[in-house]
Every structure is written in C-alpha cells, then in structure tokens.
Amino acid sequence: MKKLLYIAWNELLLLRKDKMAVVWMIILPLGMTTIMGLVFGGFGGGSEAVVIDLPVVDHDGGEMAAVVLDILSQTENLHVEMEYDEETARQLLADGKRAGVVLIPSGFSAAITSGQPTVLELIVTPGGQTAPLLEGMVRGVTSGFSNVQTSVEVAISEVQRATGSTNLDYEGIARRVAATALERLEDPPVRARITTVGGEEEEEFNIFDQAVPGYAVMFAMFTVLSAAGGILEEKERGTFKRLLIAPIPEWSLLGGKLLAQFLMGVGQIALMFLAGALIFRVQLGNSLLGLLLITLATCWATTSLGILLVALIRSRKQIHPITTLIILGSSAIGGSWFPLFMMPKAVQQVGRVTLVAWAMEGYNRLMILGGGLADVWVNIGVLILYGAVCFAVGLKLFRFKEA
Amino acid sequence: MALVEVNNLSKIYGDVQAVDGVSFEIQQGEIFGLLGPNGAGKTTTINVLCTYTEPTAGEVTIAGHSVTAEPEAVKRAIGVVPQDIALYPDLNGVENLRFFGRMYDVPKARLEQCIGELLELVGLAEHARKRVEHYSGGMKRRLNLAVGLLSEPRFLMLDEPTVGVDPQSRNAIFENIQALSRQGLTILYTTHYMEEAELLCDRVAIMDEGQIIALDTPQNLINTLGMGIIHIGVKDDLHEEMLARLRALPQVKAVTCRDDTLAFETKDAQRALLEIIGLFNKTDTVMTSLEILEPNLESVFIQLTGKQLRDS
Numbered sequence: 001m002k003k004l005l006y007i008a009w010n011e012l013l014l015l016r017k018d019k020m021a022v023v024w025m026i027i028l029p030l031g032m033t034t035i036m037g038l039v040f041g042g043f044g045g046g047s048e049a050v051v052i053d054l055p056v057v058d059h060d061g062g063e064m065a066a067v068v069l070d071i072l073s074q075t076e077n078l079h080v081e082m083e084y085d086e087e088t089a090r091q092l093l094a095d096g097k098r099a100g101v102v103l104i105p106s107g108f109s110a111a112i113t114s115g116q117p118t119v120l121e122l123i124v125t126p127g128g129q130t131a132p133l134l135e136g137m138v139r140g141v142t143s144g145f146s147n148v149q150t151s152v153e154v155a156i157s158e159v160q161r162a163t164g165s166t167n168l169d170y171e172g173i174a175r176r177v178a179a180t181a182l183e184r185l186e187d188p189p190v191r192a193r194i195t196t197v198g199g200e201e202e203e204e205f206n207i208f209d210q211a212v213p214g215y216a217v218m219f220a221m222f223t224v225l226s227a228a229g230g231i232l233e234e235k236e237r238g239t240f241k242r243l244l245i246a247p248i249p250e251w252s253l254l255g256g257k258l259l260a261q262f263l264m265g266v267g268q269i270a271l272m273f274l275a276g277a278l279i280f281r282v283q284l285g286n287s288l289l290g291l292l293l294i295t296l297a298t299c300w301a302t303t304s305l306g307i308l309l310v311a312l313i314r315s316r317k318q319i320h321p322i323t324t325l326i327i328l329g330s331s332a333i334g335g336s337w338f339p340l341f342m343m344p345k346a347v348q349q350v351g352r353v354t355l356v357a358w359a360m361e362g363y364n365r366l367m368i369l370g371g372g373l374a375d376v377w378v379n380i381g382v383l384i385l386y387g388a389v390c391f392a393v394g395l396k397l398f399r400f401k402e403a
Numbered sequence: 404m405a406l407v408e409v410n411n412l413s414k415i416y417g418d419v420q421a422v423d424g425v426s427f428e429i430q431q432g433e434i435f436g437l438l439g440p441n442g443a444g445k446t447t448t449i450n451v452l453c454t455y456t457e458p459t460a461g462e463v464t465i466a467g468h469s470v471t472a473e474p475e476a477v478k479r480a481i482g483v484v485p486q487d488i489a490l491y492p493d494l495n496g497v498e499n500l501r502f503f504g505r506m507y508d509v510p511k512a513r514l515e516q517c518i519g520e521l522l523e524l525v526g527l528a529e530h531a532r533k534r535v536e537h538y539s540g541g542m543k544r545r546l547n548l549a550v551g552l553l554s555e556p557r558f559l560m561l562d563e564p565t566v567g568v569d570p571q572s573r574n575a576i577f578e579n580i581q582a583l584s585r586q587g588l589t590i591l592y593t594t595h596y597m598e599e600a601e602l603l604c605d606r607v608a609i610m611d612e613g614q615i616i617a618l619d620t621p622q623n624l625i626n627t628l629g630m631g632i633i634h635i636g637v638k639d640d641l642h643e644e645m646l647a648r649l650r651a652l653p654q655v656k657a658v659t660c661r662d663d664t665l666a667f668e669t670k671d672a673q674r675a676l677l678e679i680i681g682l683f684n685k686t687d688t689v690m691t692s693l694e695i696l697e698p699n700l701e702s703v704f705i706q707l708t709g710k711q712l713r714d715s
Contacts (some may be wrong), residue, residue, distance in 0.1 A: 018493060237488070238486075239489045243506060245454060245478060246507055246554075247506075247507065
C-alpha cells in the first residue's frame with residue numbers, strides 16, 4: 001500500500017513538473033469556458049449580458065404607441081432605438097446590423113381605443129438566431145393590447161346592459177378602461193412564478209451553470225486519459241519495466257498510477273468548480289454531497305475508461321488521436337457543450353452510451369434544476385457501473401509485460 | 404561458489420527460439436560477460452534472470468533463489484541497469500534516485516545517504532538537481548547505472564550500458580564497474596563491443612542465435628586463434644588436394660572453408676601470408692579478398708560464426 005501511494009505521489013510530482021499541465025488543467029479549460037459562456041450567454045449574471053438593439057419606428061405618435069415603447073423599453077435584454085426613420089432602420093436590418101425592426105403604424109392609438117383591428121409590425125431577417133426571442137416579445141405586447149381592447153368592449157357592453165341607455169360617453173369610458181388596463185399591462189396584478197421541484201423560486205439561468213461542469217468533465221477526461229497514456233509512454237521508455245522488476249506487487253504499480261489519474265480528474269473538476277463559483281458566479285445547487293459523489297463517480301468511470309484504452313491500444317502515438325476523438329465526440333453528444341435537454345431526442349438517446357451524458361445530466365439536475373442527492377442516485381450508480389465494467393475488462397486485457 | 408546458476412535455459416516467443424539451452428555459472432565477485440550481436444539472446448537471458456520473463460524451460464537460481472519459484476527474493480538480491488534509459492526525464496537526478504529507492508524499500512535515512520554516495524560514484528553530484536531531460540546521453544547512462552545500484556544488490560546486471568555513450572562517459576562507466584567489482588559485487592555485463600568485454604570481464608560467454616558458442620576467459624578464447632587469423636576469398640572452389648597443401652604450410656595451424664572464403668589459423672600471420680601467396684602463385688589460384696584479423700574477441704566471434712559482430 002505504501003508503494004502504491006509513493007507511485008501515485010510520483011505521478012502527481014511529474015504532473016507538477018510538466019509545464020504544459022498548467023495550460024491543460026487551468027488556462028485552457030477556464031479560457032474555453034469563458035469564451036463559450038460569453039458566446040452563448042453572459043458573464044456572472046446569465047442572460048443579462050445579451051442585449052438586443054431593436055429600432056422602433058413610431059408612425060403613430062399617440063398615447064398607445066408611447067405605451068408600446070414604454071413596455072419594450074422595460075423589457076429585459078432589449079435596447080429600444082428610437083432615433084432611426086423607417087428607411088434607415090430597414091437598411092440596418094438588411095445590412096445584418098440589427099436582428100429586427102418594429103413599426104408602429106399611424107392610427108395605432110386610435111384603433112386601440114376605438115376597438116378597431118390594427119397591427120404592430122415586426123420585421124426580422126430569415127434564420128436570425130434572436131428572431132424567435134423578438135417575436136415572443138412583440139407577441140407579448142400585442143397580446144396585451146388585444147386584452148385591453150377586449151376589456152374596453154366588455155366594459156361598454158356591461159355599462160349599456162346595466163343602464164339600458166344608449167346615450168353614453170363611449171370614448172370617455174373606453175379611455176378610462178384602457179388607461180386602467182394599460183396600467184395593469186405595465187404592472188400586472190397576476191404574475192407567473194416558476195418554481196422548481198425543490199419548491200424554490202427559479203433563479204435566473206446562468207449559462208456558466210452548464211458551461212463550467214461541461215468543460216470541467218471534458219478537460220478532466222483529457223487530463224485523466226492523457227495520464228493513462230503515460231503508462232504506454234513509460235512502457236516505451238522502460239521505466240514501467242524497471243518498476244516491474246523491482247519488488248513491487250503489480251496491483252500496487254497499476255493501482256498507484258490509477259489513483260493518481262483519479263485524483264488528477266477530481267482535482268481538475270474541483271478547480272473548475274472553484275473558479276466557476278468565484279469568477280462565473282456558478283450556482284452549485286442544494287447538494288454539495290451530490291456534486292461530490294457525481295464528481296467522484298465521473299472520475300472513477302473516466303479512470304477506468306483510461307485503463308481499458310491503455311489495454312486495447314499499443315502505443316502512445318495511437319492513443320492520442322483515439323482519446324481525442326472519444327473525448328470530443330462524447331462531449332458533443334453527452335451534453336458538455338449544450339444541455340442534453342436542448343438536443344434532439346435521438347442524440348439524447350445515443351449520448352446515453354457516454355459517461356459524459358450521465359455525468360452532465362447529474363450536474364444539470366443539481367446545478368440548474370435545483371435537485372438533490374435523491375435526483376442523481378441513478379446517475380451516480382450508472383457511472384459506478386460504467387467504471388466497474390471498463391475496469392474489469394481493462395484489467396483483464398492489460399499486459400504488464402511486453403513480449 | 405556460484406552466485407548465479409543457469410541450467411539449460413530456453414525461451415521461445417511464438418515460433419522464435421530466442422534462447423536455446425543456455426547454461427553457465429557466475430562466481431561470487433566475478434564480472435561475467437555475455438557477448439553477442441543484436442538478437443543473439445542476451446537481453447532475453449537477462450530478462451529471465453531479473454524475473455521479467457518466464458523461461459520456457461530450464462532452471463535459474465540467483466543467491467540460492469529460483470527466479471520462477473521465489474521471484475521476490477531474487478528481486479531483492481539483484482540490481483538491473485537496462486539497455487533503455489529507464490528514468491523520468493521531468494525529474495532531476497535526486498528525485499529519480501529517491502523514487503526508485505523507495506520502490507526498493509531502502510530506509511529513508513539510508514536512502515538519502517545512498518543517493519549522495521551514488522551521485523559521487525557516477526560523477527553527477529554537481530548535476531543532482533538538474534532535470535534528467537537536460538542531461539547528456541552519457542550522464543543519463545551514468546544515472547541509469549546509479550539507479551541499478553540503489554538497492555545495494557549482490558548481483559548487478561548491466562545490459563549494454565554503454566550504447567550511444569561518448570568515450571569520456573564510457574571510461575567513467577568502466578571505472579565505476581571496476582570499482583564495484585573490487586568491492587566484491589558480482590556483475591553480468593552484456594555487450595556487443597568485444598573490446599569492452601576484453602577490458603572488463605573475468606570470463607565471457609559468446610552467444611549467437613540463442614546459444615552459447617564459447618565460454619572462457621577472454622585470453623583463453625583469444626589464444627584459440629593462435630597468432631592471428633587470415634581470411635582469403637577465392638574465385639573458384641578449391642579441391643581437397645589444394646586444401647591439404649595449404650594446411651601443410653609451416654606457419655598455418657588450421658584451415659576452414661566457408662562459402663568462398665578460407666579462414667587460416669596461423670602461428671604467425673605475416674609469415675603465413677607470404678607462404679599462402681607463394682602457393683597461390685604457383686597454382687594460379689585467384690584471390691578475391693584478403694583480411695588479417697587481430698587476435699581479439701571480435702576475431703574469435705568471426706572465427707566461430709563467420710559473421711561480422713556488429714553487422715550480424
């Protein structure tokens with residue numbers, strides 16, 4: 001056992017001496033996480049970093065148009081630009097400098113208050129990534145105004161029915177009802193409250209809650225499998241043979257190396273989570289124990305995959321491209337880069353063959369969906385089983401001595 | 404008393420007979436040379452002796468322990484300096500020695516002392532804290548030797564320890580080996596440089612194609628060549644009468660014919676050559692090549708196998 005620990009310690013010492021290890025284990029993962037987080041989300045507060053510039057051309061100039069502008073201006077992630085005329089706004093859209101343009105037609109306010117049909121026009125470029133977002137926002141506004149019109153019609157109808165009089169100040173009633181309805185539109189009395197399974201109100205989604213564990217798992221795989229490849233390097237260099245002819249049990253020799261690889265993986269993930277919490281304000285969820293167990297199970301599975309690959313592959317030259325392919329492939333379909341639930345069903349099913357998918361599902365449940373240990377038992381169990389199978393087969397096929 | 408006993412050792416890899424019925428003994432305190440070209444079976448023999456490879460047949464005991472039945476006891480009695488530079492290039496000299504020392508259960512206090520002594524012995528004390536990757540080839544070889552000595556073994560095996568080494572480092576390694584021998588260490592030294600064996604070894608076994616083809620002291624082996632060997636290539640096959648006349652020449656001890664080459668074992672190479680050329684002139688025999696071999700182990704190998712040592 002003592003020698004096993006010495007061997008593990010020596011592996012960690014070698015890692016510390018390797019200047020490139022700092023790049024692989026710290027700089028590259030953090031750099032990649034930052035870049036991907038910025039590309040797909042924001043920094044330290046999630047979606048607030050994405051702000052869409054939206055030119056709004058007001059041909060109406062009326063009271064209702066002002067309400068539209070007010071609502072859009074208060075919409076999070078939207079920056080309303082009033083300074084452009086329609087031609088300039090359309091040109092900006094055509095040049096790809098804006099994702100959409102909103103046109104408020106003349107007569108918009110009058111139509112709203114008189115119960116006449118009208119439109120709020122949104123022009124977007126085909127295939128624009130933010131088009132659905134803008135569409136949703138504008139539909140929200142038009143839906144609100146439709147409700148205002150409905151309220152006005154219902155109010156007048158009810159007043160007529162109650163008084164039996166047809167000599168009413170229709171316009172005055174309409175204005176008062178519309179004013180109240182519009183106030184409610186800006187400050188709705190009924191709000192949606194989204195709660196998670198754990199019963200707490202959903203916090204704003206931070207893209208780094210996905211990116212940090214995603215890249216932590218991916219780079220932990222790089223670290224562990226690269227260290228596993230080191231066994232082949234040692235075989236080629238002759239140090240493995242030198243250790244085999246020393247009075248060391250074979251299990252101690254291999255065990256020491258695997259322990260070091262496992263610890264490197266755990267260290268890599270821990271480092272990423274620490275940086276994630278301090279720099280990217282990642283939410284670690286409600287179960288630190290769950291996170292720890294998922295991490296340990298992931299590193300166990302990765303270490304075991306490493307010994308299987310080393311058993312199957314003869315040389316370090318061969319193992320590098322193969323492990324790179326496995327890591328990138330499983331990261332892509334396993335949810336390291338995008339949450340699994342955002343992927344097509346078929347990809348989700350295929351992704352299940354990778355340990356990354358089980359690990360990422362566990363991390364997503366704990367960090368994004370606010371789940372607890374009970375929600376990730378299956379993931380932990382599958383990862384342990386995955387590791388056990390790889391370890392058993394890898395050990396069976398592993399050749400301590402070369403002919 | 405023999406520290407190492409090898410009896411009828413064989414090792415077969417698939418269809419290849421790497422070692423074929425090899426037997427020898429190494430006495431306590433002796434430097435025993437195992438010589439032969441690449442592929443002769445030297446490294447396989449060492450692999451069996453150091454417990455790395457299971458023999459196909461035969462018995463090997465070291466310090467009274469069987470390599471197959473008591474490998475752990477054998478491992479504690481031996482030190483091995485492999486042909487490869489089996490070191491961690493990212494670690495410095497001390498760190499390499501410390502790690503391997505721990506693997507051999509050297510007590511901590513003794514280990515630190517041992518590391519200092521060994522670095523002094525191999526002349527690397529000044530480079531102890533330098534990363535091995537920055538060592539020259541010769542320095543790496545010397546550290547490789549030091550690691551083999553960490554466990555203070557009774558029997559040290561050196562597998563081609565001077566391959567790719569500059570003359571200065573080679574001399575340093577020779578001095579180390581001679582000093583260790585004077586301290587009573589039993590050494591097995593494999594090489595395909597016959598001059599190294601002549602210089603260092605008390606006895607040598609010459610291996611070729613998995614077999615020992617000669618075993619004696621270097622001087623006795625050289626003496627078998629007489630006063631020199633002459634190889635003469637001839638254009639046509641010589642008939643038996645001509646061979647008899649050549650054998651009868653006063654300065655010729657023996658003649659063997661292999662393919663188109665005659666090998667003359669002589670009493671005096673120069674005088675024998677004059678006699679041979681005289682006879683060839685008289686009989687109109689055409690010579691195609693001529694080579695006079697110095698009386699050394701290399702010539703012994705050529706004489707025994709008909710092959711050049713380093714090209715074979």
